[in-house]
Amino acid sequence: MKTGQKSTIHDIARKAGVSPSAVSAALNGSWEKRRLSRTTVERILEVARSENYSVNLQARGLRQARSGLAGMVLPDHENRYFAELSQCFAAEAHARGLCPAIVHAGRDAAEQLRSVESLIAYAVDLVMIAGASDPPALAQACRDAHVAHVFVDHPCAEAPSVVSDNLSGAAELTRRLLSDMAPPEAGDPAGWLYFLGGAAHLPASSERIRGFRAEAGAAGALFDAEAQIRACGYESHRAEAELAALCDRLGRLPAGLFVNSIGCFEGVVRFLGGLSEDAIAACTFGCFDYDPFGTLLRFPLRMVRQRADLIVAEAYRQLDAGASGPRLVRIAPDLL
Amino acid sequence: MKTGQKSTIHDIARKAGVSPSAVSAALNGSWEKRRLSRTTVERILEVARSENYSVNLQARGLRQARSGLAGMVLPDHENRYFAELSQCFAAEAHARGLCPAIVHAGRDAAEQLRSVESLIAYAVDLVMIAGASDPPALAQACRDAHVAHVFVDHPCAEAPSVVSDNLSGAAELTRRLLSDMAPPEAGDPAGWLYFLGGAAHLPASSERIRGFRAEAGAAGALFDAEAQIRACGYESHRAEAELAALCDRLGRLPAGLFVNSIGCFEGVVRFLGGLSEDAIAACTFGCFDYDPFGTLLRFPLRMVRQRADLIVAEAYRQLDAGASGPRLVRIAPDLL
DNA sequence: TACCCTTGCTTCATCGATTGAGCAAGCCCC
DNA sequence: GGGGCTTGCTCAATCGATGAAGCAAGGGTA
The missing domain is CATH 3.40.50.2300 (Response regulator)
Known part of the structure; x- marks a missing residue:
């Protein structure tokens, strides 16, 4: 390697007194199949080491079509x-x-x-x-x-696809949030559980919404899907604005909030910054996503962690x- | 492309009735230099498009040694x-x-x-x-x-290296924290500013420590470097334990805390989870790293964001x- | 007519590693 | 001593794209 050029199997071959194909076989481990003697292989390897040889993967790839x-x-x-x-x-x-x-x-x-x-x-x-x-x-x-x-x-x-089980994950989170809240009643929208964030036309969100609907419905906690499910997009400021509007309507935070994605959750936390401890404590929060700081907030937060x-x-x-x-x-x- | 094989310039050449090198020149834009006629080039491009041709970058790379x-x-x-x-x-x-x-x-x-x-x-x-x-x-x-x-x-x-200006960044953060705190006094260790986390033998941490020392020293706020600088490593639980020990010694949170890295800060926040609002409010926090949730905590936090x-x-x-x-x-x- | 120049292509070696085919030497056995 | 086997290697084609060199045809010029 004093020449300043990368050495090839041809260089190694010359110095070891063998053919390039022998070098190739020695280096890539196919030498037994190709019946090279152990001593020859060792000589080749020695030269290769001293030359600081490394294979050119483009050449190999070209030949092997991978x-x-x-x-x-x-x-x-x-x-x-x-x-x-x-x-x-x-x-x-x-x-x-x-x-x-x-x-x-x-x-x-x-x-x-x-x-x-x-x-x-x-x-x-x-x-x-x-x-x-x-x-x-x-x-x-x-x-x-x-x-x-x-x-x-x-x-x-x-094509083959692998995704989180958004449906059952959302259902589970919904169930948990409902069990953490006081039982919602039809006449009191502020006591309901709301779904916030995401884009309904995307598969992940739509599955989560299905899960939410199914579980809330089964628990008798789905009173007005239109109002309760607010898929306002994934951006944090959209979630913030949506939550602000919701609070405005309700006169306070809702009793439960299912936040779809960590980005939206940032918006939620920003909004909460302006509220009192008591106001926040009255709401049960869940987020379909994970962040280590989620467990470190001043209020409890259930998170769904995708694997x-x-x-x-x-x-x-x-x-x-x-x-x-x-x-x-x-x-x-x-x-x- | 019905054959099921990726087509090469040779295939294109055959179908266009030209040589492979003409195809190469037409496709990689060197055709003017190689004096191919515009009509030939267009014919080649047409065939290439219909064959859904895409260049084999391994072959090109091999040839061009890049x-x-x-x-x-x-x-x-x-x-x-x-x-x-x-x-x-x-x-x-x-x-x-x-x-x-x-x-x-x-x-x-x-x-x-x-x-x-x-x-x-x-x-x-x-x-x-x-x-x-x-x-x-x-x-x-x-x-x-x-x-x-x-x-x-x-x-x-x-070799060429580009890093954050850890020295001045740390100095700046230190200055800011000191200006946010009550002026520390030699006799009251609980009123001092402490540096927590990182590994002193690593360049980044050592520069930050230098910055901290210099600035704290200049402000007359460095009383016992040994005690004030606790480079306990980067893991969150080490930082948590170190802070717990410190609080134990002081009888309360120190007046100021310079946390080196977001990982350590997680440990700090975990520890704070057990403390009262008032206890936390008495401390000024800074972190040499950035996380969007940092601005959303229940106490103010100065962060240094590396660019x-x-x-x-x-x-x-x-x-x-x-x-x-x-x-x-x-x-x-x-x-x- | 002989010469040169331009135009528009083709030919072929090359990049470096891999691999099927083949060859020479040595050995065994009848 | 001839056929067949094993051992230990080499040869040469190959992967696909590139580009230097070259060639043929046509046009212009002397």
């Missing part, structure tokens, strides 16, 4: 849940001897498609897609390229199974 | 600051037409080295390393491979400049 890269596309990392997903994804990729290539593609469908195509162009061995805006288009691109793919968080109707670890593990299992058709797996989240 | 990959190594993503770093890194890589390959390598030096070598084996065009445990070894590997590299968060003495965006931008600037020798740039953090 790359050893594991691709993941996700909107961003600011979200704790996505950060956890990517962390788990990378850990498992690593355990499989793959190199994780993680691309932040935002929420724009075209941008996500370009990211997936770019990963495909690198001949990634698999693709995991989180929070897809237009799942079918991405699935199509992967299918065309014969790349194993799986969706997480936001499912795809035409990024289990979701990613199951997603890899789907990839292993080679499934490419539609298949939706739901992973139960934890209630804290 | 990959179009931008590599980043970092310990993990659970930390908000690292998450932001990776986010900014990916955004800028993207803007440059590079594909970000982000590897979580943990804190283990050997593991980090393997990750860097792996990226090098993919012929990444640049490497950004955050939170390196053994910077010189990683720098060595990059230098040997002639790969542009830069360190962030944890600097390297032998991941500026750090990454400067790091890319160092890469562009082609510097490979030692060079340490400090980026001033924000005080909130």
